[in-house]
Amino acid sequence: MLPEPRGPVHVVQLVHHCPDGTEASEISVPTEPYLLTVALNRGRKNIEVVLEALRQMQADGKPVPQLVIAGAHRKRLRRYASRPAFRDIQDKLIFIDNPNQTDLVKLYKGALALVMPSKLEGWGLPAGEALWCGTPAICSTAEALQEVCEDLALYFEPDDASRLAQIIEKLATDITFQHELQKRINEARPTLRTWNTVARETLSSIQALR
Template sequence: MRVAFDLRPAFKKNSRRRGIGTYTLQLFKALIEAGRDTDLNLIGYGCGKDAPRLPEGRYEYRSLFQLSKPSRLSWLPDRFLLPRQLAKDSAQIFHANDITSIAFGAGVKTVVTVHDLIPLVFAEQMKQSIPWDYALALREGFRRIRRVDLVVTDSVYSKSDVCRLLQIAPDKVTVVYPGCDSRFAPVDPESAKRRIADEFGINQPFLFYVGGTDFRKNLLCLVDAFANLRRAGYEGLLLMAGETFHWNIEEVRQIRQRIAGHGIEPFIRFPGFVGEDLLVDLYSACEMFVFPSLYEGFGLPVLEAMSCGALVLTTRVSSIPEVSGDAAVYFDPEDPGSLVRSFCELKADPVRQKELREQGKRRAATFTWNQAANQLLALYDSLL
């Protein structure tokens, strides 16, 4: 079984440090391991010079053509060049990990993973912010997806969106839950706090968020809630990590303006992008991990936080309850006061804290990349 697996989301600047990049690389690693004693012949399709650290194992690798200037129009050369590459590699299955990268080849079965449909779910809010080249790529992807042999989604919620918004038959869509890298595991909180103090000069308790800054992440609600907590006497900090917090973009300017309006600039830190080792320390040492999102295709940070034994405050929306189950405390994403009340109630209940930490670790352990890879291998087999 020869499978061409599109690794490019793990290479491209706009996705490699986001959930889609993590998903793509971790699933590829798991497929290599799961296919070790099978007839799987895996071919990884990458691009450009900024390659992530690729795993060792039995697979072939191809560096595909890339436009000289990064663009969302890469689907145009893909349309002509990818079928030739698939034929050259005698591929039987092509697995695209981005709806904008769907390609077809003669005699080749096509699989695509759809992580979410944010541009359709929030079409009105995003119509002014989506670049024209990305809008074209999405339109082409939405047209082409109707011809694929199998659609994979990260959650039941995403599957329902795909079926409803793209008119795809439910029997053509399968849920394959992501896993969590084994490096996300509890570490001694005191040791983690010392490393964080060395790295950031922080010795106070802190609430932690990691992720993007787009409007669906609902960070203005988090800022408002934190301001209310400070006014109520909370003496800790808020750490908001992620690469885009250091970008000069409108959504970040709005967040910083809201912070300034509350006068809480000294109590909020922006560490930017953090590597996995430091991320594990932040999850392990934080007082609580807060994830106020309005919409997720899965919600990988919630899974990572639970794996590290963090207390999780999040919202009961989209796919998030599929990830956290009963191992999180939920609040109303439209009401900063609800977040404040959830925090205060949990902070005052150490017994509940201990229960949630243990529940979270048990819950997170049910999501594994090995399980995802084996499920996917069975799906590949079913197509041939």
């Protein structure tokens, strides 16, 4: 709740910057093509639509990439993923609990794409970090994610598992499309936001309020 009367509001966007870690690596990156999710859960984070998209691909006889689910250990999510409805894709699911920064960067850089299906986000840091690492982002049409990625991401409505499946299949099978998207992301990297950018804009906003 903002106080009344409200003063001017200055919005400072957050970052894309994903720094390399200083810790030793503790994991091996999958050798087969994989999608990456970071800090997803059920509900607002909407991992349900990702699992459903992969289930549909499997049912339609399409090649299904592995899915790396990186983040905190969540029993409720693992119980959901073990449901009989997802039996045919459970061998595609790889849970990596609490990866350190070194391994998180490795996962970003090795992924076919990051999937960010959230119904609502304040900023969507993993999407920005993926772009920083040169990795495509497949995002829901949540406004914050469109602000983070602009025209560098591939978008789908957050409840449209069929459309997400189509995007995954095209990215996995159309090498020309994949390379063109990665090229566009790499060319845009100098425009992506760093913490220095955030600090300068924050300071400028504070000075403007004086």
